Amino acid sequence: MSDDKTHAAGGVEPGDTSKRVGMEVIRERGVDPEELREKLIDAIGAEFTTYYYYTNLRMHLAGEEDYKEITEDARLEDRAHFELVVPRVYELEGSLPNDIRDFADRASCPDAEVPTPMDDEGGFDTSELEVEDILEVLLEAERCAIRTWSEICDMTREADPRTYDMAQRILNEEIDHEAWFIELLSKERDDEINPAGHFARGEPGDAPYSTNNRFNDSA
Amino acid sequence: MMATDDGPDIWTVTITIPKDVDRDDAGRTFEIEVSADETILAAARREGVWLPADCQQGWCTTCAGRVVDGEVTHPHARRYHDEDREAGFALLCTARPRSDVTVVTDQYDELLAFRAKHDRPPGNAKFNDD
Numbered sequence A: 001m002s003d004d005k006t007h008a009a010g011g012v013e014p015g016d017t018s019k020r021v022g023m024e025v026i027r028e029r030g031v032d033p034e035e036l037r038e039k040l041i042d043a044i045g046a047e048f049t050t051y052y053y054y055t056n057l058r059m060h061l062a063g064e065e066d067y068k069e070i071t072e073d074a075r076l077e078d079r080a081h082f083e084l085v086v087p088r089v090y091e092l093e094g095s096l097p098n099d100i101r102d103f104a105d106r107a108s109c110p111d112a113e114v115p116t117p118m119d120d121e122g123g124f125d126t127s128e129l130e131v132e133d134i135l136e137v138l139l140e141a142e143r144c145a146i147r148t149w150s151e152i153c154d155m156t157r158e159a160d161p162r163t164y165d166m167a168q169r170i171l172n173e174e175i176d177h178e179a180w181f182i183e184l185l186s187k188e189r190d191d192e193i194n195p196a197g198h199f200a201r202g203e204p205g206d207a208p209y210s211t212n213n214r215f216n217d218s219a
Numbered sequence B: 001m002m003a004t005d006d007g008p009d010i011w012t013v014t015i016t017i018p019k020d021v022d023r024d025d026a027g028r029t030f031e032i033e034v035s036a037d038e039t040i041l042a043a044a045r046r047e048g049v050w051l052p053a054d055c056q057q058g059w060c061t062t063c064a065g066r067v068v069d070g071e072v073t074h075p076h077a078r079r080y081h082d083e084d085r086e087a088g089f090a091l092l093c094t095a096r097p098r099s100d101v102t103v104v105t106d107q108y109d110e111l112l113a114f115r116a117k118h119d120r121p122p123g124n125a126k127f128n129d130d
């Protein structure tokens, strides 16, 4: 080996901490890391807002304990998706918006609101709220997530294996989630048996594909 | 329009890709048949014309285009405003033809700036941290 420093890549000078080889290798492979990073912020904005909205949707499935359990899995896994990708945003020299309103506004998937208006007292008007309508909101939220993480897989394939790995892990779970809500909505709305075909998860929010960075027990 | 005895009307949609986009089909124009109950995005992808999209629920604006001729409707779009329509913007993921239509694709940056000017999301939320 020569004495020349050979660990610099993509025009990053030895010892230069103002640039990241971890970003330049992506740029060299034809993907703009800043554009990708902004897309990731939009995508985890959606994970974060659905984590919030699913809290509300789940509790309005009152008395439907099996539906609540499935929704809880999906809810906690969305939080896991958010947390899996947050560090990647910072590695790509981005940050979470300081204002949570900006974060929600730029989320790449729609607000998953309880499908009923508010009543005069500022609570939900639940008089005509149907279980099947809640299940449909859940299903469409999962479908949006599948499309988002598929787009991010497309953007990163052959250019950024680290982000690709995260996106495909999340995509695995989003496809699980869609299958769950297809099964539940088919039965509830159409009295049709349309199995997800899955085996049971472990603890609620198990996130078997996406929780690969469990640093402590509270995560 | 092609007349159909049963089923929805079918319209001709002319899709113009701007010259400056970073795809192999930059600058090309495609003509596709789109039925009235189908979205322009879904029909284009079916025909092998890969247009940008993300949510496919008329929310994120990734699929923004501009209608230069003809009429579209957005019955299922989650975030599409009268002023978007008046300015000629369409969200191709949810836009369904109501006549023969000509659209220009890849108007995301333009719609983002327009939304920001009108203080509508995701406009300013995407600019605030730059």
Ligand code: FES
Pocket (backbone or CB within 6 Å): B052, B053, B054, B055, B056, B057, B058, B059, B060, B061, B062, B063, B064, B091, B092, B093, B094
């Ligand atoms: S793909 Fe999101 S608005 Fe069309």
Ligand SMILES: [Fe+2]
Pocket (backbone or CB within 6 Å): A047, A077, A078, A081, A145, A170, A174
């Ligand atoms: Fe998710």
Ligand SMILES: [Fe+2]
Pocket (backbone or CB within 6 Å): A074, A078, A141, A142, A145, A173, A174, A177
């Ligand atoms: Fe999900």
